Amino acid sequence: MKNRILEKLKEVEDKHSIEILLAVESGSRAWGFASPDSDYDIRFIYRHEKEWYLSPWDKDETIEFMTEDDLDGSGWDLKKTFHLLLKSNAALLSWFYSPVVYKKNEEFTDLFKPLADTCFSPIAVSYHYLSMSKKYLEACRHDEVKLKSYFYCLRTALTGKWILDKGTVPPVLFSDLLVLVDDFTRTKIENLVALKATKGESYNHSNDWELFGFLESVVAETEEKTKTLAGGKGNKKEMELVFRKILA
Numbered sequence: 001m002k003n004r005i006l007e008k009l010k011e012v013e014d015k016h017s018i019e020i021l022l023a024v025e026s027g028s029r030a031w032g033f034a035s036p037d038s039d040y041d042i043r044f045i046y047r048h049e050k051e052w053y054l055s056p057w058d059k060d061e062t063i064e065f066m067t068e069d070d071l072d073g074s075g076w077d078l079k080k081t082f083h084l085l086l087k088s089n090a091a092l093l094s095w096f097y098s099p100v101v102y103k104k105n106e107e108f109t110d111l112f113k114p115l116a117d118t119c120f121s122p123i124a125v126s127y128h129y130l131s132m133s134k135k136y137l138e139a140c141r142h143d144e145v146k147l148k149s150y151f152y153c154l155r156t157a158l159t160g161k162w163i164l165d166k167g168t169v170p171p172v173l174f175s176d177l178l179v180l181v182d183d184f185t186r187t188k189i190e191n192l193v194a195l196k197a198t199k200g201e202s203y204n205h206s207n208d209w210e211l212f213g214f215l216e217s218v219v220a221e222t223e224e225k226t227k228t229l230a231g232g233k234g235n236k237k238e239m240e241l242v243f244r245k246i247l248a
Contacts, residue, residue: 005102006103009044020075024043024095025042025100034197035199038201053079088124093125126229129159133215146203147204175193
């Protein structure tokens, strides 16, 4: 499938006259709990030729595609990427920590990743994941729940806990987050990971109310403490210098 993904990315580059600087997996296949029928969620950053950025007119800064063989692609232009980085966009930050990389321009990542780490705002990213975990928690408040929703709640809740406990950009790989839980809870979660690998996206599972209670407590603690976290330290002048180097 990687060869098929690379073919599609090359097709996108040729069609739009762009260069893809980074392309990664961003969904459950990157998180490490894919179902057999999970899509491939391909996310990428790209740049145009320098002249494209000299126009006074607004232009499309997003490219998207969906194929019949379950390739779900979405990419952001370099300029849009810098605007989102300044806001410590959680999705963008996660792309640089994805364990599944399809394409990477080493010069770009060497220049950009230090900026991403500097711009990381614990309070902004924590609120992002808190909002998501509260939504998924309510979706899981039933005797039977969609296992996919349960994992989305687990991932977002534990990501929020990571930011509170560690204060760093959270890992993408779900198994890395499990250092935050006790052995008993970890075993429960790992058993669900093994089950999800055998079930389709629509599979419903009996709620583990003990595990649900754990999630409730994690979300409540995150909501209480997030407001005390620090913001990012992005420097516009430094970012502009890096932007120009990437376009050079």
